[in-house]
Amino acid sequence: MHLRHLSKHALVASMALALWFGGCGSDDGGGGTAGGGGSANGSGTGGGSGSGSGGLAFGGGGGGTGGLAIGGGGGAGGSSGDACATTVVESTLVPANLFLVIDRSGSMDCNLPSDGQPSTQCEAFPKPIDTTKPTKWALTQTALQQAIDDLALAGNTSAGTVVFPRPASDCNVTQTPDVPIANLDATQVTALKTFLSGVVPKGKTPLAGATILSYAHLYELLKAGTLTGNLFVVLLTDGFESCAPAELGKLLSTDVPTAYNQLNIRTFVIGVPGSENGRALLSQIAYEGGTAKSSTCTHNATPADVGDCHFDMTKSANFSTDLQAALAQISGTVLSCEINVPKPPPGKKINTNDVKVTVTGNAVTQDSSTTCDQANGWQFSPDKAKIFLCGTACDDAKKPNAKIELDLGCLQDIR
Numbered sequence: 001m002h003l004r005h006l007s008k009h010a011l012v013a014s015m016a017l018a019l020w021f022g023g024c025g026s027d028d029g030g031g032g033t034a035g036g037g038g039s040a041n042g043s044g045t046g047g048g049s050g051s052g053s054g055g056l057a058f059g060g061g062g063g064g065t066g067g068l069a070i071g072g073g074g075g076a077g078g079s080s081g082d083a084c085a086t087t088v089v090e091s092t093l094v095p096a097n098l099f100l101v102i103d104r105s106g107s108m109d110c111n112l113p114s115d116g117q118p119s120t121q122c123e124a125f126p127k128p129i130d131t132t133k134p135t136k137w138a139l140t141q142t143a144l145q146q147a148i149d150d151l152a153l154a155g156n157t158s159a160g161t162v163v164f165p166r167p168a169s170d171c172n173v174t175q176t177p178d179v180p181i182a183n184l185d186a187t188q189v190t191a192l193k194t195f196l197s198g199v200v201p202k203g204k205t206p207l208a209g210a211t212i213l214s215y216a217h218l219y220e221l222l223k224a225g226t227l228t229g230n231l232f233v234v235l236l237t238d239g240f241e242s243c244a245p246a247e248l249g250k251l252l253s254t255d256v257p258t259a260y261n262q263l264n265i266r267t268f269v270i271g272v273p274g275s276e277n278g279r280a281l282l283s284q285i286a287y288e289g290g291t292a293k294s295s296t297c298t299h300n301a302t303p304a305d306v307g308d309c310h311f312d313m314t315k316s317a318n319f320s321t322d323l324q325a326a327l328a329q330i331s332g333t334v335l336s337c338e339i340n341v342p343k344p345p346p347g348k349k350i351n352t353n354d355v356k357v358t359v360t361g362n363a364v365t366q367d368s369s370t371t372c373d374q375a376n377g378w379q380f381s382p383d384k385a386k387i388f389l390c391g392t393a394c395d396d397a398k399k400p401n402a403k404i405e406l407d408l409g410c411l412q413d414i415r
Contacts, residue, residue: 085410089342090405091340091406093397094338095156096158097157097158098159099161099232100162101161101162102161102163102196102199103210104199105164106204107205107238108137108238109137110135112139113274115134116133126201134320136238136274139323140272143323144327146324147324152186158184160182162213165205171206175220181227206241207242208241211233215263218259230338232334234270235269237272237275240277240281251285252284252288265289267285267289267290268310271313276314279307281304283297283299283307283308284301284309287309293308293310339404340386349414351412355387355407361403364393372388375391376393377391378393
């Protein structure tokens with residue numbers, strides 16, 4: 001998977017963001033951005049009023065990714081004037097935070113096309129034609145619950161979820177999660193699985209609003225200082241934006257790239273069968289959200305049914321198996337062994353050629369010969385702000401009571 005690594009922290013105090021979303025109403029209701037910034041209040045007669053998120057804006061805030069505990073220095077030099085005291089820091093893996101943004105629209109209540117229900121028929125009549133076969137939602141729920149168990153077992157991960165549209169509404173979305181993001185302990189796992197078990201598919205697909213408000217929620221948590229670590233949105237849908245299509249241009253050109261480039265929120269996208277005509281859109285979201293499956297994937301705006309930067313399940317011969325594999329691949333990326341390199345004191349700098357890594361007392365070899373998913377050792381990020389543990393080094397670092405230490409060598413004076 002092609003992921004762009006950032007040198008900045010998750011939040012920059014001086015930035016001024018302007019992510020806006022106009023709430024969408026029901027089928028004949030309004031929705032969209034009004035004037036030069038504030039959003040219009042959508043209204044409609046079919047599915048209730050669509051107040052959505054009107055008027056959200058983001059300003060600057062303070063914060064950081066955390067994840068590094070600096071320990072004491074060590075190592076003494078001899079009598080030579082060239083000797084120095086080395087700097088050793090004890091480190092921890094950067095935690096992961098996932099926000100699952102899940103489509104519960106009526107079409108998720110259909111059977112799979114491979115089970116005899118074409119997507120066109122599902123859109124016209126969103127009910128299963130064969131009740132002896134599972135619906136898309138039933139299969140999705142099972143796969144999500146398995147992924148939650150796997151993430152909890154790995155540890156060092158927090159997760160929450162929101163579904164769209166809201167209950168008793170065709171198009172409304174909310175910034176408030178259905179299950180707030182929290183550490184995946186036994187209580188949180190139960191809360192997530194219980195909620196997902198009670199979801200009933202219904203309504204349209206306010207994809208743009210749900211995505212933008214997921215960023216708004218994460219941003220508020222960052223401002224409050226309640227999140228540390230890497231941030232991920234996992235967007236799963238079986239359709240195309242059907243509530244506020246006018247918002248899609250801004251979503252792709254401003255909201256998704258701003259969330260990625262300024263807040264370091266990476267957005268994974270899974271297209272469930274039924275999203276055939278949304279491939280281009282979903283591929284663009286994945287590409288702009290920093291999770292393109294390759295650097296050469298197709299992410300053009302047209303034609304609508306062409307795009308392969310996201311996890312496209314529309315051609316899957318075994319949706320259940322392939323969805324679980326996609327979620328496992330996402331989990332593997334989220335749980336990558338990442339360490340923040342500490343900043344040296346004022347007037348000092350780190351000689352990156354001197355850096356050494358140990359895991360539970362065992363020296364780890366630097367291996368930059370290939371990508372981390374193929375390497376066995378440790379690597380710097382391109383900007384030297386992070387260290388990635390690869391292969392068995394990563395496995396060892398995830399073990400209970402593992403101890404990770406960075407030997408930064410002799411700090412150099414900045415001249």
